[in-house]
Amino acid sequence: GAGVSQTPSNKVTEKGKYVELRCDPISGHTALYWYRQSLGQGPEFLIYFQGTGAADDSGLPNDRFFAVRPEGSVSTLKIQRTERGDSAVYLCASSFSKAPADTQYFGPGTRLTVL
Amino acid sequence: LAKTTQPISMDSYEGQEVNITCSHNNIATNDYITWYQQFPSQGPRFIIQGYKTKVTNEVASLFIPADRKSSTLSLPRVSLSDTAVYYCLVGDDGGSQGNLIFGKGTKLSVKP
Numbered sequence: 109g110a111g112v113s114q115t116p117s118n119k120v121t122e123k124g125k126y127v128e129l130r131c132d133p134i135s136g137h138t139a140l141y142w143y144r145q146s147l148g149q150g151p152e153f154l155i156y157f158q159g160t161g162a163a164d165d166s167g168l169p170n171d172r173f174f175a176v177r178p179e180g181s182v183s184t185l186k187i188q189r190t191e192r193g194d195s196a197v198y199l200c201a202s203s204f205s206k207a208p209a210d211t212q213y214f215g216p217g218t219r220l221t222v223l
Numbered sequence: 224l225a226k227t228t229q230p231i232s233m234d235s236y237e238g239q240e241v242n243i244t245c246s247h248n249n250i251a252t253n254d255y256i257t258w259y260q261q262f263p264s265q266g267p268r269f270i271i272q273g274y275k276t277k278v279t280n281e282v283a284s285l286f287i288p289a290d291r292k293s294s295t296l297s298l299p300r301v302s303l304s305d306t307a308v309y310y311c312l313v314g315d316d317g318g319s320q321g322n323l324i325f326g327k328g329t330k331l332s333v334k335p
Contacts, residue, residue: 112266148327149327150325150328200266214268215266216266217266
């Protein structure tokens with residue numbers, strides 16, 4: 109079946125602009141996660157959804173970052189007033205229920221570049 | 224969540240067996256040990272998960288000693304396509320958080 113998909117694959121924006129990154133999880137997966145990965149580092153947790161609600165948003169770096177999952181499927185990560193330090197690969201993952209006992213399936217990521 | 228320590232990098236040659244050891248001295252009773260693999264420009268991919276003793280699947284084996292303070296991922300007869308970063312993670316199956324905590328991983332380079 110289809111895996112986790114993310115769009116766009118690449119996004120280049122200017123400092124101060126607003127961006128939206130989309131994640132389509134595997135059908136039937138109730139848990140959805142967003143991570144951010146900088147060059148040479150492992151993925152860093154941002155936010156976790158169980159269904160429509162954000163069960164844990166402790167990884168969001170500041171209030172410029174926000175994520176939604178209104179129907180419990182597709183999720184959008186929103187970044188306001190982007191800064192150069194936001195440049196990274198943003199990864200989305202989904203699992204049938206709650207990890208880590210349940211395998212997380214990752215998408216290919218969106219590479220965000222803030223000029 | 225338990226912190227993990229693993230080598231930053233390893234080199235190997237095609238056809239060899241590769242063993243990557245991960246230390247997790249503060250592992251809790253409910254923690255599982257999970258390994259992920261990541262190729263450049265891709266998201267991490269689940270390889271194997273275990274709780275104790277030995278687990279084997281079509282890709283790798285995972286060896287966990289009785290004290291569970293370390294674990295070893297074993298890749299039999301590696302090929303060039305096994306060149307990737309390998310992450311060791313520990314965590315439980317309960318609690319309020321489901322997120323994974325990644326370290327820097329081990330960059331495995333397989334040479335011809």
